[in-house]
Amino acid sequence: SLFANAQTQGFNEYYGIFMEGYTNKDLSKMKEGSELLMKNMPDEFAGYYVNSFYQICSENIDKARTAANKALSIEPFSPYPYTVLSYINLIENEIDLAQRNMNYAIQLRSHKNLNDL
Helix, strand or coil: CHHHHHHHHHHHHHHHHHHHHHHCCCHHHHHHHHHHHHHHCCCCHHHHHHHHHHHHHCCCHHHHHHHHHHHHHHCCCCHHHHHHHHHHHHHCCCHHHHHHHHHHHHHHHHCCCHHHC
8 A cells, every 4th residue: 555655665764864874873863763763653663773772872871771672562572672672781781681681682583483482
């Protein structure tokens, strides 16, 4: 449908802005792309996940954790929120928690569907 196609184009455009910032180490682009995703697609976990990564790069750990937890609440079976939470745990020297979150991420990435868990 036209609506689905427009949403896909919007997602790709906003995510592309974030990735341009990531590739070029441009925090303003990372912020812009992630905020456009969160604003225009609030039910899509990716905006919160990439915003969390932006917040880590900006040394805003509390905001990073909030965004990562929002991504996790939307999509609890994606490895990405667990990966970014693991980074946050490492920054805060919570090694056991970092290992546990990374383990979740690895398990979710290595299974084709939830029946494999």
